[in-house]
Amino acid sequence: MTITSLENTKIKYWLKLKQKKYRDLNNEYLIEGEHLVEEAVKNKIIKELIIIENYTNNYNLEATYVTEEIMKKLSFLDTPSPIMALCIKKQSKEIIGNKILLLDNIQDPGNLGTIIRSSKAFNIDTLVLSLDTVDLYNSKVLRSTQGIYNYLNIVKMDLNEAIEIIRKKKIPLYGTNVINGVNVKSLNKDSKKSYALLMGNEGQGLNKQLQSLCDINIYIPMNKDVESLNVAIATSILLYELNGE
Amino acid sequence: MTITSLENTKIKYWLKLKQKKYRDLNNEYLIEGEHLVEEAVKNKIIKELIIIENYTNNYNLEATYVTEEIMKKLSFLDTPSPIMALCIKKQSKEIIGNKILLLDNIQDPGNLGTIIRSSKAFNIDTLVLSLDTVDLYNSKVLRSTQGIYNYLNIVKMDLNEAIEIIRKKKIPLYGTNVINGVNVKSLNKDSKKSYALLMGNEGQGLNKQLQSLCDINIYIPMNKDVESLNVAIATSILLYELNGE
Numbered sequence A, B: 001m002t003i004t005s006l007e008n009t010k011i012k013y014w015l016k017l018k019q020k021k022y023r024d025l026n027n028e029y030l031i032e033g034e035h036l037v038e039e040a041v042k043n044k045i046i047k048e049l050i051i052i053e054n055y056t057n058n059y060n061l062e063a064t065y066v067t068e069e070i071m072k073k074l075s076f077l078d079t080p081s082p083i084m085a086l087c088i089k090k091q092s093k094e095i096i097g098n099k100i101l102l103l104d105n106i107q108d109p110g111n112l113g114t115i116i117r118s119s120k121a122f123n124i125d126t127l128v129l130s131l132d133t134v135d136l137y138n139s140k141v142l143r144s145t146q147g148i149y150n151y152l153n154i155v156k157m158d159l160n161e162a163i164e165i166i167r168k169k170k171i172p173l174y175g176t177n178v179i180n181g182v183n184v185k186s187l188n189k190d191s192k193k194s195y196a197l198l199m200g201n202e203g204q205g206l207n208k209q210l211q212s213l214c215d216i217n218i219y220i221p222m223n224k225d226v227e228s229l230n231v232a233i234a235t236s237i238l239l240y241e242l243n244g245e
Helices: A009-016 A020-026 A034-042 A068-074 A109-121 A139-145 A159-168 A231-242 B009-016 B020-026 B034-042 B068-074 B109-121 B139-145 B159-168 B231-242
Strands: A028-032 A046-052 A063-066 A083-088 A099-103 A126-129 A153-156 A173-176 A195-199 A216-219 B028-032 B046-052 B063-066 B083-088 B099-103 B126-129 B153-156 B173-176 B195-199 B216-219
Touching: A009 A068, A020 A028, A028 A034, A028 A139, A034 A046, A034 A083, A046 A068, A063 A068, A099 A109, A099 A159, A099 A231, A109 A126, A109 A139, A109 A231, A109 B231, A159 A173, A159 A195, A173 A231, A195 A231, A231 B109, A231 B231, B009 B068, B020 B028, B028 B034, B028 B139, B034 B046, B034 B083, B046 B068, B063 B068, B099 B109, B099 B159, B099 B231, B109 B126, B109 B139, B109 B231, B159 B173, B159 B195, B195 B231
Parallel strands: A046 A063, A099 A126, A099 A195, A126 A153, A173 A195, A173 A216, B046 B063, B099 B126, B099 B195, B126 B153, B173 B195, B173 B216
Antiparallel strands: A028 A083, A046 A083, B028 B083, B046 B083
């Protein structure tokens, strides 16, 4: 059976999940596209598949079929995928490991998504998102992660609280600042074994209060004509270097 | 005097410049926002400022004033800036220097913009864009560059033609591939003095024909759970590493 009406209760609920407040309220979210669905199947987070009529259900999971018109409304894309899924949030509350990345107020969904990919690539144990960072379950964020968000311990928490936990674990806190900063290329092996790296917002950078809590500041050596790198780029280069021998 | 009609000849022309074909035809483009305008003023590429009525012209340049309604139509943003400018393209045709980056069919404007910032940051001499790469004068690309496009030699050219020129200059061509690739961290000083790095499209990677022309392949060591990094991230990490001692 195919749902054909936008007035259907399920459809009305799924449409609401396009807004953060309903995702927060219900601890559920939508994903779109074969690749994200495949990763979600592997990670057993799917409550229900949403498939366009006449498209094949390749998974051993319950599916609801919808018309093309409804899929267009549910989709976040100009050209909707034939498959979406309703997923259950599996958000962690615990800071684990000794390689931590903390993000303060990152706003661009593409930036957060690519930082998540880079965090896993360079062996971060826990990613901490400040309360005002763009929502992890925003469709653009999820797409940019290419499904990697399933493989990373991601915590949403007040950063002052997170830093207190990190201090108790005796993990040094690294900020980024050229003034009084250390060239990241000159860090020794020991500095790369255990660290919490704190990165700031796209426009404003790191806020002063958080900056003052850092044990050391590091910087990326670059041409003086360039004021700053994109925050996802800077974060990834630092993680790449900290991941090294 | 303030232009109030969307039927005005100037306005009709500027609106056309939102499309690539008219930018190509006329060698002119629009920029938006104080920061981009400031950089354009420094680089003497502005033909005319476009300012919202009642806003101050802080530059010693000719300006046309428009209503808020017209600015909204000209703008690429949800919240338009009070200042825009009509600029003249200053596109280079020559591959100079011995640190070259070649981009094959990059499609995301944000990716191209941040790669331009990173290229300047890590001392690239010439950036070569394939003919099918997203337009440099696309508003999102220009915004992501934060004005840095003014400070980099950027050439648009068939990549096979560009590679022929690079071969004649005896600059080695680096591709990216894990199979038969060299860990970028293990490159010696000499390999970093002179190189042309070739990067592929977001989804498909580098095309096979171009890949076959590379002298060596390099790769970024990372966690095996991650298939690939975002292309702007991967490019920036390689440029960062190649810029090192």
